[in-house]
């Protein structure tokens with residue numbers, strides 16, 4: 424605590440110095456007066472000016488702050504603030520100061536407060552409402568050479584060139600959905616354990632966090648006769664994002680930078696507005712904001728990008744938010760959009776020197792979806808149809824070793840006897856769990872034609888995944904599935920496109 428306070432004091436003071444620096448006090452200041460200030464000024468002593476604290480940086484205004492990593496490994500600091508700046512403060516006046524290696528700079532306004540008029544949503548208009556964002560989102564890029572960063576008293580985690588440990592989670596929000604009559608008990612941490620998952624995962628001290636999508640689930644109003652969700656915010660505005668992600672996940676946001684993958688819950692007709700404002704690593708763009716349905720054909724798709732993990736490993740991030748369940752005809756605009764995205768994946772996967780390329784998107788492609796009382800469904804047919812058109816029954820382009828997904832609310836680790844990437848699903852981060860897959864799988868079960876399963880390890884408990892880099896000269900990662908309380912469920916050793924787990928079949932909690 425003392426250290427944190429000391430850091431906060433320093434950051435705050437640096438902020439004041441930086442503000443004062445505009446008047447010529449900075450150490451690198453070239454103002455001609457700078458050589459003739461201080462105590463040696465002819466015997467007259469000017470009382471020190473008391474600079475008021477920077478109101479925009481006051482912790483009471485900062486609702487959330489984190490660092491995420493985008494294209495080209497660019498670290499981006501983001502802050503959500505409720506501060507309302509004076510009228511003459513300028514566009515960025517609402518934003519806090521970000522102190523990086525002792526130098527304070529005001530962050531840049533990404534997008535200001537707004538109430539977005541009701542658009543078509545996944546729900547009936549009577550169960551929808553305008554999206555209220557009574558907050559500003561500020562951002563600043565952070566150089567890879569930076570060693571410290573803070574907003575006021577809050578230190579921010581910075582990326583490491585060679586992260587050793589990565590926490591992976593997905594499907595974390597609390598489900599309030601009228602169409603499914605699904606009302607998760609958001610105020611019960613046993614029923615909706617994201618805060619437990621985030622706290623436990625933060626205790627593993629990851630260097631990086633990978634969230635594979637579906638952050639927001641509170642779409643419709645909790646009915647009056649359902650006790651567990653009374654008082655919950657609903658709809659697609661800031662209050663639901665705060666309740667579903669930023670508040671419960673705060674310990675994990677504070678611990679490490681995040682790589683953020685988009686889920687189907689963040690497509691434009693659902694929580695796409697919040698995705699665009701808060702999480703999308705790209706610059707804010709009104710045509711990608713999901714505010715106006717006329718732009719959804721732009722806002723629902725995005726170019727893949729790679730995040731280097733160093734040491735011959737990389738993660739390729741793919742946006743499949745809008746992927747449906749059916750195979751796509753080649754003339755479908757969606758087919759064309761995903762075809763282009765997968766062509767980019769092929770280019771990224773062909774990067775020389777990569778020993779472990781991890782592809783990540785929300786929907787399992789060569790994984791299963793359990794169905795109560797029936798054989799499991801295969802992987803996503805829409806994406807498979809595009810991939811098989813490009814790469815036949817290899818599906819993935821050359822160079823993909825591992826595929827990580829969410830969407831299905833359980834854990835699966837699949838090793839293929841056929842030449843396909845090891846596939847791991849970890850969609851068990853907080854939303855209602857799916858039923859367990861049958862054990863053993865029904866004979867002939869495959870996630871896609873042309874694939875042959877060697878082994879599958881799975882469970883249907885809340886939890887998350889931890890990836891540990893294998894010590895050199897070995898390549899690849901060890902993947903460990905943990906339950907929400909930190910109980911180790913399975914350890915899987917990955918090499919190339921294979922994964923070997925210490926357990927096979929269903930793992931009881």
Ligand SMILES: [Fe+2]
Nearest residue numbers: 637686687830
């Ligand atoms: Fe999903």
